[in-house]
Amino acid sequence: MAFGGLFSTDMAIDLGTANTLVYVKGKGVILNEPSVVAYHVKDGQKKVLAVGEDAKLMLGRTPGSIQAIRPMREGVIADFDVAEAMIKEFINKVHRRGFLSKPRIIVCVPHGATPVEKRAIRDSVLKAGASRAGLIAEPIAAAIGAGMPITDPTGNMVVDIGGGTTEVAVLSLGDIVYARSVRVGGDRMDDAIVSYLRRQHNLLIGESTAERIKTTIGTARMPDDGRGQSMQIRGRDLLNGVPKETEINQAQVAEALAEPVQQICEAVMTALEATPPDLAADIVDRGVMLTGGGALLGELDLALREQTGLAISVADESLNCVAIGTGKALEYEKQLRHVIEFDN
Ligand SMILES: Nc1ncnc2c1ncn2[C@@H]1O[C@H](COP(=O)(O)OP(=O)(O)OP(=O)(O)O)[C@@H](O)[C@H]1O
Ligand SMILES: [Mg+2]
Structure with a gap:
C-alpha cells in the first residue's frame, strides 16, 4: 500500500x-475556523484554553491572564509554538480516533515563501502528527479551487485576497509564469477603517468592530447617492474617553478603504504588464478570477474592472477556494503530482 495506507485520512490544510x-x-x-489560539498564562506556563472560533471571540477582550494569539502573519508562520498547537488541535478535531496510521497532509504556502518558511510549515505539520508533509503553491491551489483550466496552454490570472496578503498570479500549463504577493488584504482593510474613524471622528474602535463594518457595509466604490447604507457602531470617544455610539455610512467606508483597494488594483496592473504578450492577451480575453475572503468586499469586482479594464469574476465559494484546490490536488494526485512537493 503506497503512502498512508488503508487506515489513514489524507488531508489538505489551508x-x-x-x-x-x-x-x-x-x-x-x-x-x-479562525486561525487564533487562546492561552491561559500562569506562573510563566502557557496552557491552551481555546482554538479557532472560541478563541477568536476572546481577541481584544482578554484579561491579563489570557492571551489570544494569531500565529500566522502574511500567510507564513509568525509564532511557531502557537501554530503547531493550533494545527495539532485542528487535526485532532477531524482525524477520527482509532486510525492506525498517521495522515499525509498537504499544506499550501504563499508563492513567495522562503525555504526557511517552507521548512517551518513542514516541521509544524509533521510535529502535529502527519506522516508526510507536502506543499503546494497557494495561487495554484486557488486557481484549481476556482475551477480554472490551469493545465491548458493559455494564460489564467488568479488574484487571491486573503487576510494578510493579496497574491496575484498568472498560470499556464499547470505552472506559475508570474506571481507576486503584496501585503494588503483583509487585515489592512480593517486597520484602514480603524484609522479613518480615529482621524475623522475621534472614535476608537477595535479590530473586530472594523471587520464587522467591512463585512456588513464595506464597499470598494463610492455609492452613487454619495452616502449608501449605514450602520450603528460603538467605540470610545477620544476627546473625553467615554463610550460613544455613532453612525457610519458606505461613502465613509469607501473613503477609508480607498488606499488598500488602490493597491490591489495596482498589483493586478503590474502583473499584467509583467506577463508575456500572448499570455496577457489570453487574460484580456478570459478575464481575471478573484478568490479569498477579500474578494467578497462589496463592489470590489466593479472597482477592479473600472480601474483595469479587465473582466473580473469572483469565484464561487471564494473563501474556500484554496482549501478546495489543495484538496483536489490530493484527490487527483496522479494528474497533479507535479504541483505537490513532498520532501520525505
Ligand atoms: N464579505 C466580506 N467582505 C469583505 N471582506 C471579507 C468578507 N468576508 C470575509 N472577509 C475578509 O476576508 C479575510 C479572510 O479571507 P481568507 O480566509 O481568504 O484569508 P486567509 O486565507 O486566512 O489569509 P491569507 O491567505 O492572507 O493567509 C478576512 O480579513 C475577512 O475579514
Ligand atoms: Mg488564504
Whole structure:
C-alpha cells in the first residue's frame, strides 16, 4: 500500500492568516475556523484554553491572564509554538480516533515563501502528527479551487485576497509564469477603517468592530447617492474617553478603504504588464478570477474592472477556494503530482 495506507485520512490544510480550513480526502472541507489560539498564562506556563472560533471571540477582550494569539502573519508562520498547537488541535478535531496510521497532509504556502518558511510549515505539520508533509503553491491551489483550466496552454490570472496578503498570479500549463504577493488584504482593510474613524471622528474602535463594518457595509466604490447604507457602531470617544455610539455610512467606508483597494488594483496592473504578450492577451480575453475572503468586499469586482479594464469574476465559494484546490490536488494526485512537493 503506497503512502498512508488503508487506515489513514489524507488531508489538505489551508493555513491562512485569518482562517484555517481542513479538507479531508473523499469528504471535502470539514473544518473552517479562525486561525487564533487562546492561552491561559500562569506562573510563566502557557496552557491552551481555546482554538479557532472560541478563541477568536476572546481577541481584544482578554484579561491579563489570557492571551489570544494569531500565529500566522502574511500567510507564513509568525509564532511557531502557537501554530503547531493550533494545527495539532485542528487535526485532532477531524482525524477520527482509532486510525492506525498517521495522515499525509498537504499544506499550501504563499508563492513567495522562503525555504526557511517552507521548512517551518513542514516541521509544524509533521510535529502535529502527519506522516508526510507536502506543499503546494497557494495561487495554484486557488486557481484549481476556482475551477480554472490551469493545465491548458493559455494564460489564467488568479488574484487571491486573503487576510494578510493579496497574491496575484498568472498560470499556464499547470505552472506559475508570474506571481507576486503584496501585503494588503483583509487585515489592512480593517486597520484602514480603524484609522479613518480615529482621524475623522475621534472614535476608537477595535479590530473586530472594523471587520464587522467591512463585512456588513464595506464597499470598494463610492455609492452613487454619495452616502449608501449605514450602520450603528460603538467605540470610545477620544476627546473625553467615554463610550460613544455613532453612525457610519458606505461613502465613509469607501473613503477609508480607498488606499488598500488602490493597491490591489495596482498589483493586478503590474502583473499584467509583467506577463508575456500572448499570455496577457489570453487574460484580456478570459478575464481575471478573484478568490479569498477579500474578494467578497462589496463592489470590489466593479472597482477592479473600472480601474483595469479587465473582466473580473469572483469565484464561487471564494473563501474556500484554496482549501478546495489543495484538496483536489490530493484527490487527483496522479494528474497533479507535479504541483505537490513532498520532501520525505
Ligand atoms: N464579505 C466580506 N467582505 C469583505 N471582506 C471579507 C468578507 N468576508 C470575509 N472577509 C475578509 O476576508 C479575510 C479572510 O479571507 P481568507 O480566509 O481568504 O484569508 P486567509 O486565507 O486566512 O489569509 P491569507 O491567505 O492572507 O493567509 C478576512 O480579513 C475577512 O475579514
Ligand atoms: Mg488564504
